[in-house]
Amino acid sequence: MMRFSLLLGFLLVVSTRCWETEQLVNSVIAACPPSNFICPREDFGHFDGPKWVWDKDSIANSPEAIYFLRLRSWNLITLEEMKLAYCCRGGKCLLRCGIMPRVEIHMIKTFPEDIMEVFELGIDEIDKHREFVEEYIRETEKNGAPKHVPAELEDFFDAVHKWQHTIRRAMIERQRTRALEAI
Structure with a gap:
């Protein structure tokens, strides 16, 4: 019986959301600012030529959201994971966002x-x-x-x-x- 209680408690803790969806969306947007030459991955943004906006519903309903919402705390590692999951950081997707590579002198x-x-x-x-x-x-x-x-x-x-x-x-x-x- 005690094992069952421990297992049930563990499952409740693991499956409990620790963060609000709005916090996740705001964190993703803050983690990927256009001033750092970053924009949304194709499935997390609405694009109209070089203009774009974040698709907050896609972020909130993504499989990645389940993982991030259940984390006890967020840190720099989490921030990097968010960038990898949601943000375009190079290649053709940056061109789609209107962010051109800057050639260093x-x-x-x-x-x-x-x-x-x-x-x-x-x-x-x-x-x-x-x-x-x-x-x-x-x-x-x-x-x-x-x-x-x-x-x-x-x-x-x-x-x-x-x-x-x-x-x-x-x-x-x-x-x-x-x-x-x-x-």
């Missing part, structure tokens, strides 16, 4: 190769990231690169991307000057 692809020269150009919007970038480079040389790019480094890359034409012209001019000095 050479200075970002080869980071940290020419970055100290970039700082020497004196561009305020880039220079404000210098302390963080130098510390990041020291840390990655010592401990290896982290799994995720820190937000401040992304901000730095955005500034480099914004000023890329000025940076390129200045670096070409420096190369010319050095070449002439070597003659």
Whole structure:
């Protein structure tokens, strides 16, 4: 009898919903913001050309919802699982959402190769990231690169991307000057 009671209690706990459907839907939408170049997977959105909205009913009635609604707590691992289940993070589905891949410029692809020269150009919007970038480079040389790019480094890359034409012209001019000095 005691085993039956324990089994019944366990089944009740396992089958009990711990979260409201609305919490799940809001969490999925928050986990996959378009500002991070993420949009719904095809079965979880309504699409009209590059415009789209989340299909809240599809999220709430999906097989994945049963799993997420029964979890005792949500954490970063759960967040990643939600992204995998509900969000498009690459390929053709991003094009369907109107999110075009951004080709990184050479200075970002080869980071940290020419970055100290970039700082020497004196561009305020880039220079404000210098302390963080130098510390990041020291840390990655010592401990290896982290799994995720820190937000401040992304901000730095955005500034480099914004000023890329000025940076390129200045670096070409420096190369010319050095070449002439070597003659």
